[in-house]
Amino acid sequence: MYALADCNNFFVSCERVFRPDLEGRPVVVLSGNDGCVVSRSNEAKALGIKMGVPLYQIKSLVEAKGVVCFSSNFSLYGDLSDRVMSIIRRHTSRFEQYSIDECFFNIDHIPADRQKAYCEALVRDIRRGVGIPISIGIASSKTLAKVASKYAKKYPGYHGVCEIRTEEQRLKALSSFEIGDVWGIGRKAKAKLTAAGITTALQFAERSATFARGLLRKPGLLTWQELRGQDVIDITELPMKQSITTSRTFATAITDQSLLEEQLANFCAHCARQLRTQHSAAQQLYVYAHTSSFRTDIAQHYLSELVTLPVATSNTQELISYALAAFRRAYRPGALYKKAGVVLLKIIPETAVVPDLFDPTDRNKADRLQRVLDHIDDRHGKRAIILGSQMRSDAPVYKTEHKSPLYTTDMRDILTVKAK
DNA sequence: TCTGGGGTCCTAGGACCC
């Protein structure tokens, strides 16, 4: 049996951990530049605020109902996520963190008749220990566990845990579950299924394998099997990331080359740090910048360069120099760049890096310097020491009017114990 | 005026091989 633990309204719940006075009030967390709503409390959902809606479109509602808005604070959410995950990890031998607020874990070491009570205790422990409310779904496949978790979240009577164990439970759960809400069924698949007269998960599960495969290919067949209770999507533990991205939309478009280069340098540094954390190196680097796709009054411009590195690397200085050289080849003076980003690709373990016989750089020396810089960062916080290219002007380019204080900076010592 | 960020997997089709 699988369990899926899902944090309720995660980003909002994180903000509430440090602001208990906001319990019972409508609260939302916003995307970058305070653009869109990305997390909503139940009270905000009840007001009809939709996921992903731009803030400016609901401004009057926010003011009228006293909705509390937060800019996103990802270092806070990351820290609280780590605490929730580390507690769950202690209760299982097989564990997969699926996203910042969700994880799958195997519970076969618990007797079947005690699994529900076991998970209920876990829900209470995490609520008490971390302050985050979670819901758990239990079933024989990951897709059914996701279905169960939605029921657990929806009906308070379940006390946070719902299981799909018997055939009756499965049929009942799927018969009133909308097909578009099934894990793996997106917009396109839903449209195809609706056209075929299918609106519930049960109707889909009761069609033939040939039908599922014919309409939705391999991913659709897997979902179909999982809805019938077959376990075909296995838990994948700690996979190494195959690509690492850092990108941002700017509050106002940037035309200045130097300012854009400063942003790209910071994106590179952020990606490279993640690369080193997982002990890997990138063989390719992709840089892009473009105008706002929402502007119909200006000509669209999309700049992009793919660089294949002579030797795979995770060195910040080196990645920045390749990224900026690529950017300079494609930069168009005068263009209104609204968004830019850096992607690292073809990622390999650092032990698999193949040296170049004619390599002019002293990689040993560069690595030693990098380790010292990382060490200073770890001890003294982010941006304690950075490269010149990362701070030419340090002009503000993002908008975060509603950011909560950096609670976890003060909590650094407590949190570091858990992290290492 | 204002519209997020970071991932994975699958498939079709082209290039290339014998």
Add this chain to the structure above:
DNA sequence: TCTGGGGTCCTAGGACCC
């Protein structure tokens, strides 16, 4: 008129997830 067959690898783009 008529022009093989089978395989692998790579890439771009689509669909999906949170």
